[in-house]
Amino acid sequence: MTTTVAAYAAPAAKAPLERTTITRRAVREHDVLIDIKYAGICHSDIHQARDEWGGAVFPMVPGHEIAGVVTEVGPGVTRYAVGDRVGVGCFVDSCRECENCLAGDEQYCLNGMTGTYNATGRDGERTHGGYSTHVVVDENYVLRIPESLALDVAAPLLCAGITLYSPLRRWNAGPGKKVAVVGLGGLGHMGVKIAAALGAEVTVLSQSLRKQDDAKRFGADHYYATSDESTFQQLAGRFDLIVNTVSANLDLDAYLSLLRVDGTLVNVGAPEHPVSLSVFSLIGGRRTLAGSMIGGIRETQEMLDFCAEHELGAEIEVIPADRINEAYERVVASDVRYRFVIDTATI
Ligand SMILES: [Zn+2]
Numbered sequence: 320m321t322t323t324v325a326a327y328a329a330p331a332a333k334a335p336l337e338r339t340t341i342t343r344r345a346v347r348e349h350d351v352l353i354d355i356k357y358a359g360i361c362h363s364d365i366h367q368a369r370d371e372w373g374g375a376v377f378p379m380v381p382g383h384e385i386a387g388v389v390t391e392v393g394p395g396v397t398r399y400a401v402g403d404r405v406g407v408g409c410f411v412d413s414c415r416e417c418e419n420c421l422a423g424d425e426q427y428c429l430n431g432m433t434g435t436y437n438a439t440g441r442d443g444e445r446t447h448g449g450y451s452t453h454v455v456v457d458e459n460y461v462l463r464i465p466e467s468l469a470l471d472v473a474a475p476l477l478c479a480g481i482t483l484y485s486p487l488r489r490w491n492a493g494p495g496k497k498v499a500v501v502g503l504g505g506l507g508h509m510g511v512k513i514a515a516a517l518g519a520e521v522t523v524l525s526q527s528l529r530k531q532d533d534a535k536r537f538g539a540d541h542y543y544a545t546s547d548e549s550t551f552q553q554l555a556g557r558f559d560l561i562v563n564t565v566s567a568n569l570d571l572d573a574y575l576s577l578l579r580v581d582g583t584l585v586n587v588g589a590p591e592h593p594v595s596l597s598v599f600s601l602i603g604g605r606r607t608l609a610g611s612m613i614g615g616i617r618e619t620q621e622m623l624d625f626c627a628e629h630e631l632g633a634e635i636e637v638i639p640a641d642r643i644n645e646a647y648e649r650v651v652a653s654d655v656r657y658r659f660v661i662d663t664a665t666i
């Protein structure tokens with residue numbers, strides 16, 4: 320017994336998204352049915368809808384920044400009740416048995432996490448994401464959105480928020496630490512807000528000074544244009560931690576030179592092409608080059624609670640569903656401050 324629900328789907332790679340219907344599975348023992356209210360548009364939705372990463376299956380309903388309300392629960396559900404405000408992020412299942420799942424790092428499941436969309440679930444069915452009116456998800460992969468966070472500004476936290484929160488926590492962003500965020504887009508703006516709330520001294524490194532006022536409003540202490548060559552001389556050896564949110568290939572040697580001894584450069588943006596660097600940039604300062612991908616369920620809940628406590632939501636532009644294709648063009652052109660969120664009542 321499945322339910323037919325409305326959705327926006329890409330019918331083929333590079334084809335515009337269009338309104339359609341999809342089926343959602345009946346609520347099982349440990350499932351919750353979520354009435355989706357808002358879905359954020361992440362740049363990775365566009366990469367997948369256009370099959371830029373390969374292996375995409377169509378029709379595809381993107382969306383892994385989901386916020387909504389529980390409208391039905393399975394008989395075995397203990398964590399959620401009808402009426403609860405909830406979110407779903409980038410994955411909806413994992414093996415639950417491997418060392419990474421057991422450690423709460425389900426995003427690094429050794430047997431492969433199940434993506435919220437463009438994936439095949441452990442039941443063999445295709446998964447479909449948040450550009451839809453409803454979704455059915457196992458309660459163990461559902462997050463609670465605290466009352467003080469509005470659902471529209473909370474939606475982007477499920478991917479953009481946790482993508483920045485996890486490395487900032489792991490590499491101890493906090494009082495006395497100098498943190499730089501490279502790029503001030505959907506990811507970067509959350510990085511600034513979270514790093515500032517953690518008590519770090521925050522610097523934004525952006526191509527131009529265009530977004531300087533916004534960055535200060537989000538809590539940044541300093542702002543430098545990377546197009547200005549003197550920036551790299553001025554800031555040499557300055558930072559404990561640099562989080563790179565940019566997906567374009569960077570001059571890694573130049574950015575590594577901004578780290579103090581024992582400093583770390585963490586990549587959360589994913590360049591399409593391999594990168595190169597001089598290993599001397601690491602050796603000459605005992606520096607670390609690292610990567611990080613979203614966060615586990617427990618850490619994602621911690622992030623939502625932290626954002627609620629510090630009143631941090633994403634900066635958003637809410638759009639009706641018939642403007643998704645236009646929004647995609649604007650995301651690719653970096654013409655959004657800072658996240659598009661679909662009002663799913665318009666689907
Ligand atoms: Zn995302």
Ligand SMILES: [Zn+2]
Pocket residue numbers: 413414415416417418419420421425427428429430431
């Ligand atoms: Zn696993």
